[in-house]
Amino acid sequence: MLRNMLRLMVGQPPYEVYLAHMARAHPDATPMTRVEFFRNREQARFGGAGGGKCC
Amino acid sequence: MKHIPWIILAVVGAVCLAVLAVSRGEAVNALWIVVAAVSCFLVAYRYYALYIARHVMRLDPNRATPALTRADGLDYVATDRRVLFGHHFAAIAGAGPLVGPVLAAQMGYLPGTLWIIFGVVLAGAVQDFMVLFISMRRDGKSLGELVRMEMGAVAGTIALAGAFLIMVIILAVLALIVVRALAESPWGMFTVAATIPLALAMGVYTRWIRPGRIGEVSVLGFIGLIAAIVFGQNVAASEVWGPLFTFTPQTLCWILIGYGALASLLPVWLLLAPRDYLSTFLKIGAITALAVGIVVMAPPLRMPALTQFVGGGGPAWSGALFPFLFITIACGAVSGFHALIASGTTPKLIGSESDAPFIGYGAMLMEAFVAIMALVGASILDPGIYFAMNSPAAVLGTDPASAAHAVTAMGFPVSADLLVQTARDVGEHTIVSRTGGAPTLAVAMAEIFSHVAGGTAMKAFWYHFAILFEALFILTAVDAGTRAGRFMLQDLIGLAVPSFRAGTSWLPGVVATALCVLSWGFFLYQGVTDPLGGVNTLWPVFGISNQMLAAVALMLATTVLFRMKQQRYAWVTVIPTVWLLICTLSAGSLKLLSSDPTVGFLAHAAKFGAGIEAGTVLAPAKSMEQMQAIVFNDRVDAGLCAVFLAVVVSLLFFTVRTCMAALREDRPTVNESPAQMVPAE
Numbered sequence: 001m002l003r004n005m006l007r008l009m010v011g012q013p014p015y016e017v018y019l020a021h022m023a024r025a026h027p028d029a030t031p032m033t034r035v036e037f038f039r040n041r042e043q044a045r046f047g048g049a050g051g052g053k054c055c
Numbered sequence: 056m057k058h059i060p061w062i063i064l065a066v067v068g069a070v071c072l073a074v075l076a077v078s079r080g081e082a083v084n085a086l087w088i089v090v091a092a093v094s095c096f097l098v099a100y101r102y103y104a105l106y107i108a109r110h111v112m113r114l115d116p117n118r119a120t121p122a123l124t125r126a127d128g129l130d131y132v133a134t135d136r137r138v139l140f141g142h143h144f145a146a147i148a149g150a151g152p153l154v155g156p157v158l159a160a161q162m163g164y165l166p167g168t169l170w171i172i173f174g175v176v177l178a179g180a181v182q183d184f185m186v187l188f189i190s191m192r193r194d195g196k197s198l199g200e201l202v203r204m205e206m207g208a209v210a211g212t213i214a215l216a217g218a219f220l221i222m223v224i225i226l227a228v229l230a231l232i233v234v235r236a237l238a239e240s241p242w243g244m245f246t247v248a249a250t251i252p253l254a255l256a257m258g259v260y261t262r263w264i265r266p267g268r269i270g271e272v273s274v275l276g277f278i279g280l281i282a283a284i285v286f287g288q289n290v291a292a293s294e295v296w297g298p299l300f301t302f303t304p305q306t307l308c309w310i311l312i313g314y315g316a317l318a319s320l321l322p323v324w325l326l327l328a329p330r331d332y333l334s335t336f337l338k339i340g341a342i343t344a345l346a347v348g349i350v351v352m353a354p355p356l357r358m359p360a361l362t363q364f365v366g367g368g369g370p371a372w373s374g375a376l377f378p379f380l381f382i383t384i385a386c387g388a389v390s391g392f393h394a395l396i397a398s399g400t401t402p403k404l405i406g407s408e409s410d411a412p413f414i415g416y417g418a419m420l421m422e423a424f425v426a427i428m429a430l431v432g433a434s435i436l437d438p439g440i441y442f443a444m445n446s447p448a449a450v451l452g453t454d455p456a457s458a459a460h461a462v463t464a465m466g467f468p469v470s471a472d473l474l475v476q477t478a479r480d481v482g483e484h485t486i487v488s489r490t491g492g493a494p495t496l497a498v499a500m501a502e503i504f505s506h507v508a509g510g511t512a513m514k515a516f517w518y519h520f521a522i523l524f525e526a527l528f529i530l531t532a533v534d535a536g537t538r539a540g541r542f543m544l545q546d547l548i549g550l551a552v553p554s555f556r557a558g559t560s561w562l563p564g565v566v567a568t569a570l571c572v573l574s575w576g577f578f579l580y581q582g583v584t585d586p587l588g589g590v591n592t593l594w595p596v597f598g599i600s601n602q603m604l605a606a607v608a609l610m611l612a613t614t615v616l617f618r619m620k621q622q623r624y625a626w627v628t629v630i631p632t633v634w635l636l637i638c639t640l641s642a643g644s645l646k647l648l649s650s651d652p653t654v655g656f657l658a659h660a661a662k663f664g665a666g667i668e669a670g671t672v673l674a675p676a677k678s679m680e681q682m683q684a685i686v687f688n689d690r691v692d693a694g695l696c697a698v699f700l701a702v703v704v705s706l707l708f709f710t711v712r713t714c715m716a717a718l719r720e721d722r723p724t725v726n727e728s729p730a731q732m733v734p735a736e
Binding site: 001006011019026038 | 324
């Protein structure tokens, strides 16, 4: 749990949950690999207006 | 029967507060403050947060949250409540709750303590919780969109423009604190500068060598940081390298402006993301260590409960307790900026509506606890040292003798030897007039940490560790904020010129970045060149703007309650709204119109304007150009205050109008997403 907490603090949700979601909701699509997923989340955290943190 | 432990806890809290309130003259232990705060927070969480959840919001555990209805494994992920608490807390806690309380300590420890405790319970945590609730019921939409949905397009645009201006001020004041902490300090400057190549190396590591291994790369980075702190002492002592890392405030200001622009244009994986790992983990670690340190050391408070500056005329910031204390401690008691976070990633990650009190209300209580620790830190220092560090050079002069004389004359006896010795202990040339709050907190943290580990010999290490910890997450906030500000600006200009939106071409990005950096750079430069130290001028403007955003968020919450036909519970948000409006409108108009030149911008401009006409140079200006710059800056600051006042008054108008319209309807008119049941497992 601590590992998940620390990873989410820097914007990285668990890859396993993503895989499970893809298997359930989009069984035909190819999910991103672990590295692609990591880069996707990294970009999402800082790439848009949502990257702001508090003072 | 289940209430008995809580009643005991409430009594403990009340006793501690009473001890703090009545003790005068004798030394009070810091633990009284800590226990008072923790008991009040726990009782408030158990009763008030639950009351709001059950009766005001009517949270429904069977109603699916966006993380379930829109699950995508990426942005919308149902998350364990403890994991999400960590995420939300790390996003809201920053430099604000550390710096504000340190500055507020100039009035003594009592006013700040009371405002943090009551402010967070009745206003700050309510605001975060309400915004989280509103966004959670609307697919995790952002504050600007929420205002637009519930109060109309004009109100939404005003709120968005206000939020951008607040961002600019926050970035300027944060950068100013870094400048004040690192100027003329080669040791501190070297350690902070070393984080840039360190972050670049970490970025390369996570990109090509071991992608995604955050834990690994953070441990390596942390070892690098400690090495930089240790090695920094040799750099500072070296005759060749020491001067290379010694910068004047003006030079540092330009370095920061260039750095901010560069960081917001570089790919995020190269600099921003790796530095975010370091700063986030260091922040959480240092805050935990501080809490443990305070409990282990149990230091006595040396600052009086109240100082003579309650009535105004304090050296760190001007103005009387009302209204200025309530804007000086913004983050920690109530922070409008949290409304942007609570309507950001968190509502998309929340797994059940019943987790919302823990995340929304609970994380803010935790931030208030951080603020309490910062206040304790400032209050365990010798008041003589506190005022020698936090008064402007214009009051103190520049050498320890003149500073000791000036501070002793304020009524806080201190010897020049003590000031010299303290500076030597923490490995700095001087501690005189190191304004901005960060160096003061670093001295306090060095005091606490060296008591627990290492003794006096380790003080210099701990001081620079604390400076690094503060500078690192402030810098991360500065470049993440510049990036966020750039996208806000693109959206805002995109309303009028659609081609300006993100993703169309690279040019709007560069233009928006430049505009954003120049805006905060202007205020930073103004603060750096201000002979009164800048923090004096900028911190109140920041406080006013942040509290105004809080008022806007609470007005939105009030509107939503009226539109839910829950108006009989609207007092929950109306009371803090009214209090914040009273504080910010009176502080804002005093800053604008007060005839006292130390408080009012226009009065200050008039005083220096008259000096220019008469051809005399008034201290602390040294030339006619400086006189003109002061007048110009005063007018800009006054204009900014006027804009903030206009934003809040116009949104008040929209709030009243929307609430009246909602009252005339006989059924709810809110725009919530349609309710869906939580799917059965």
